[in-house]
Amino acid sequence: MNLKNWIMIKKMFLGVLALGLMVTSCSDDDDVQIIPDAGVLNGSDFSFTVDGTPDFVTGISTDANAVGTNRTFVITDLDLNILGTPPNIEALEGVNFEAAGRGVCLIWYLRFENDTNIDTVTNANDLTGSFDLSNSIRVERGPNADALTGGPFNFTVDGTPDMVSGIAFENPNNRIGTNATWVITDDTGMILGTPPTLTAVEGVDFDGAGVGVCLIWYLRYENDTNIATVTNANDLTGTFHLSNSITVNRN
Incomplete structure (x- = not known):
């Protein structure tokens, strides 16, 4: 075998090896599992008076280090019944809590993967899949004497x-x-x-x-x-x- 042929064979071998490494690398990337982390939901609790005047929350922000393919806010009552899922902060700030009447709402931030059943459950306790809920922010609408x-x-x-x-x-x-x-x-x-x-x-x-x-x-x-x-x-x-x-x- 002359030197020229040997060099060509060597280049072909190195090319095949590089392609194999690329395929392996891509395959490894596909297997990476994202672990959702909603982080800390920042903001103070709110206390509104039910008096016919619209009441909106402001000053809430999400964690810059939150992780997850999908995201939404979740509003529940104290029993974690889901009252709404505003998709972003603008939608959340557009919710009129006056219309909910007397009681307490909780605002959460959810980061989740596609296997999470947020679209079908009615109570946050029933969430399954890959997800993480943040801490909650309390929204009081009172006075309320309860039952x-x-x-x-x-x-x-x-x-x-x-x-x-x-x-x-x-x-x-x-x-x-x-x-x-x-x-x-x-x-x-x-x-x-x-x-x-x-x-x-x-x-x-x-x-x-x-x-x-x-x-x-x-x-x-x-x-x-x-x-x-x-x-x-x-x-x-x-x-x-x-x-x-x-x-x-x-x-």
């Missing part, structure tokens, strides 16, 4: 003390408002008492009120509310929210 559970109560007026028990909140974290009190009224709304705590409510002897009907309410309110001066709950004014009532029958 009471317990009762109704049926007592016999016989001189024996009758106290209520087992009253609770449907979702305690939904309660919003600077001030709080319990309100006991008759069935026309006349205020009979305003126990400051649930413990105080459970200390009320309803036997002493005689025959009739009482209603127990929970009130969350701001400083402009006139609870200290009115005698009937129907005359309340200001920024407040009354829960549902629990009935106490005294026979």
